Amino acid sequence: MRFRTRAIHIGSEPDSTGAVVPPIYLATTFIQPGAGEWGTFDYSRSGSPTRAGVERTLANLEGGVGALAFSSGMAATHCAMNLLEAGSHVVAGCDIYGGTYRLLHKICNRNNISVTLVPAQDASRVAAAIRPETRMVWIESIGNPLMSVPDISEIAAITRAKNILLGVDSTFVPPCILRPLEIGADIVMHSATKYLGGHSDCLAGVLATKDPELHQRLYFTQNATGAVLGGLESFLLGRGIKTLELRMREQCRSSMQIAQWLESHHRVRRVLYPGLASHPQHDRAKRIMGDQFGAMISFEIHGDCEETKRVCRSTKLFGLAVSLGAVESLIEQPATMSHASYEASARAAAGISDSLIRISVGLEHPEDLIEDLDQALVGPNR
Numbered sequence: 001m002r003f004r005t006r007a008i009h010i011g012s013e014p015d016s017t018g019a020v021v022p023p024i025y026l027a028t029t030f031i032q033p034g035a036g037e038w039g040t041f042d043y044s045r046s047g048s049p050t051r052a053g054v055e056r057t058l059a060n061l062e063g064g065v066g067a068l069a070f071s072s073g074m075a076a077t078h079c080a081m082n083l084l085e086a087g088s089h090v091v092a093g094c095d096i097y098g099g100t101y102r103l104l105h106k107i108c109n110r111n112n113i114s115v116t117l118v119p120a121q122d123a124s125r126v127a128a129a130i131r132p133e134t135r136m137v138w139i140e141s142i143g144n145p146l147m148s149v150p151d152i153s154e155i156a157a158i159t160r161a162k163n164i165l166l167g168v169d170s171t172f173v174p175p176c177i178l179r180p181l182e183i184g185a186d187i188v189m190h191s192a193t194k195y196l197g198g199h200s201d202c203l204a205g206v207l208a209t210k211d212p213e214l215h216q217r218l219y220f221t222q223n224a225t226g227a228v229l230g231g232l233e234s235f236l237l238g239r240g241i242k243t244l245e246l247r248m249r250e251q252c253r254s255s256m257q258i259a260q261w262l263e264s265h266h267r268v269r270r271v272l273y274p275g276l277a278s279h280p281q282h283d284r285a286k287r288i289m290g291d292q293f294g295a296m297i298s299f300e301i302h303g304d305c306e307e308t309k310r311v312c313r314s315t316k317l318f319g320l321a322v323s324l325g326a327v328e329s330l331i332e333q334p335a336t337m338s339h340a341s342y343e344a345s346a347r348a349a350a351g352i353s354d355s356l357i358r359i360s361v362g363l364e365h366p367e368d369l370i371e372d373l374d375q376a377l378v379g380p381n382r
Contacts, residue, residue, distance in 0.1 A: 156184020
């Protein structure tokens, strides 16, 4: 079956009632056949029918042997980092989500886990940063917020030769476009709050893997620490996945149109979108992603921090908010919002300027979104 067919049917098989939409199980515990005899489900932290259904969907769509659904994307990332023992070293991309930066530098470091940030779009820099104690490389399929595009298969060859885990945060590029497990990644993570859920009403995270033993290690940690996805959220996530391919196709089309328009605007200094020929890794993005480049665009304006804030609060259709990937469009200033957990010096080193704006393109008509951005960029007195 093709992707969109599997997204609708795998994990949503009718139960004994014949309901075309599986019921939501909210039970926290399950009757067992006998003392010390365990049924399929025993306690909802360890597993539940609704969560198991959406995990089957996700594993199938990612090309993995199993998937795990978490209470948030950061809970999923934390679970992956809990594979590491004290004294381990992580190489991560410097173009990463602010929450991941915070986790690595302010939580994982408490367990004597060190991190080196490098431009992941340059595989040679990743290789050069690997040390004897390196146990994981963590990259993003498209970097947040500077839209860098690493060569996952090339980095996978490096990590495989060193017997190091490769984790890919593919939140910006869902599996209808890219499946990192199929090109060498050991673990793929999604903040499923974003494109997978798609409607800004479900906080969720996902890990998927192609190795059964690694899947069991991750499941043990998830069960032991307990940051699992609840029944209602599992239902909402499964519902959102059913329309993922169709939503992404339209959002990618609109994003290309908006990115091209932004590139011609006199108030815009530069536009970062992998679909543009001006993007430094455009050819790589075409090879990896085909003709769909996601629905996230970053751009720098001519103006200082306060002018950037003015533009962000002047939109009428774009909501000024963190997060992304849903049907409604959002706008934010990374330096003061999604990446505020970076120290100022670290933001500067990563190239995250105060004049940078990040937008998530939703399902509104692209011409309406362009008109909204234009009036915000030009301003009332320009």
